Amino acid sequence: MSIEIRNVRKTFGDFVALDDVSVSVPTGRLTALLGPSGGGKSTLLRVVAGLEVPDSGEIEIEGRDATNLPARRRNVGFVFQHYAAFKHLSVARNVAFGLEIRRTPKPEIAERVDELLRLVHLESFAHRLPSQLSGGQRQRMALARALAIRPSVLLLDEPFGALDAKVRKELRDWLRRLHDEIPVTTVFVTHDQEEALEVADEIVVVNEGRIEQVGTPDDLYDRPANDFVMGFLGPVTRLGGVLVRPHDIHVEMLPDGVPSGAASARPGEPVVGVVARTTRVGFEVRAEVRAGDEVVSVVVTRAEARALGLAPGVAVRLSPAEGASTSAAPEPVTATAAV
Numbered sequence: 381m382s383i384e385i386r387n388v389r390k391t392f393g394d395f396v397a398l399d400d401v402s403v404s405v406p407t408g409r410l411t412a413l414l415g416p417s418g419g420g421k422s423t424l425l426r427v428v429a430g431l432e433v434p435d436s437g438e439i440e441i442e443g444r445d446a447t448n449l450p451a452r453r454r455n456v457g458f459v460f461q462h463y464a465a466f467k468h469l470s471v472a473r474n475v476a477f478g479l480e481i482r483r484t485p486k487p488e489i490a491e492r493v494d495e496l497l498r499l500v501h502l503e504s505f506a507h508r509l510p511s512q513l514s515g516g517q518r519q520r521m522a523l524a525r526a527l528a529i530r531p532s533v534l535l536l537d538e539p540f541g542a543l544d545a546k547v548r549k550e551l552r553d554w555l556r557r558l559h560d561e562i563p564v565t566t567v568f569v570t571h572d573q574e575e576a577l578e579v580a581d582e583i584v585v586v587n588e589g590r591i592e593q594v595g596t597p598d599d600l601y602d603r604p605a606n607d608f609v610m611g612f613l614g615p616v617t618r619l620g621g622v623l624v625r626p627h628d629i630h631v632e633m634l635p636d637g638v639p640s641g642a643a644s645a646r647p648g649e650p651v652v653g654v655v656a657r658t659t660r661v662g663f664e665v666r667a668e669v670r671a672g673d674e675v676v677s678v679v680v681t682r683a684e685a686r687a688l689g690l691a692p693g694v695a696v697r698l699s700p701a702e703g704a705s706t707s708a709a710p711e712p713v714t715a716t717a718a719v
């Protein structure tokens with residue numbers, strides 16, 4: 381394991397930002413800290429970087445106790461959402477900065493900067509000032525700068541958060557490829573579940589100062605440890621007392637309508653209801669089915685919707701599809717999330 385976080389507690393006044401957090405970050409992997417705003421992701425990253433001192437607990441980096449090491453001696457590279465470049469220095473000098481303060485010999489610096497600028501596809505921008513770069517290019521420069529010192533771990537705090545959706549997506553793909561090329565142990569913070577599912581090898585779900593679950597994207601999506609993880613990783617709907625993903629619902633038509641008294645199914649049993657509304661979004665059809673007191677969200681493909689004759693007013697029987705992940709749904713108020 382590259383980073384071991386053991387029983388870390390961090391408070392700000394009365395507020396508990398991290399509550400006895402323990403997690404291991406595997407070597408050479410791309411790990412996402414995922415969770416809602418204010419959950420403690422950035423605080424956890426900052427504790428690992430040495431920018432925040434925990435009240436108690438331990439941090440080990442590459443087998444070495446780093447709990448009391450200052451940030452500059454932890455050999456970590458760090459990139460923030462709003463990257464502060466040296467405005468008056470060229471891109472190349474910004475990338476070289478960490479090496480210059482470490483008194484690395486000049487020819488070695490020049491070679492390393494060339495290599496890094498090639499890696500982040502900024503070789504033709506070496507002599508520009510940061511203000512002459514786009515937001516995405518600036519974040520790539522920030523990554524090159526963080527990598528310059530050959531850190532044993534790379535910590536990224538919402539590195540693409542401030543960019544527009546298209547650039548964000550491009551950078552996300554690029555980060556995945558970059559990591560495959562140079563597999564430095566990398567931890568990045570995101571509140572975007574799609575970003576975590578797409579990019580990370582491993583996801584740590586952080587909420588209210590605690591770890592909810594650690595696993596691969598598949599583990600978390602298919603085998604969520606609890607309702608929170610299930611709801612956070614993708615849309616869920618309430619179906620007869622359980623939570624299920626809207627596309628994991630098997631739909632059958634009831635040509636004779638809803639049998640009387642059939643709406644009160646027990647948890648886990650099929651539910652019958654009437655389609656209230658259908659909406660086509662791209663290749664999907666989303667349907668709202670009114671079943672007793674519940675409104676169930678269902679997603680099927682256009683072809684399925686056509687084959688079934690799914691339309692407002694028709695009666696259907698709904699059940700979790702084979703192999704669907706389900707979870708108990710204790711709170712009707714929050715159970716039906718937007719699809």
Ligand SMILES: Nc1ncnc2c1ncn2[C@@H]1O[C@H](COP(=O)(O)OP(=O)(O)OP(=O)(O)O)[C@@H](O)[C@H]1O
Nearest residue numbers: 392395397415416417418419420421422423424571
């Ligand atoms: N220096 C500080 N002083 C007081 N409270 C703080 C400080 N830093 C963080 N907090 C609080 O700790 C909690 C966790 O913050 P943190 O930034 O770690 O959350 P986060 O999960 O990264 O959220 P976001 O996605 O919004 O950045 C928040 O409620 C925040 O207000």
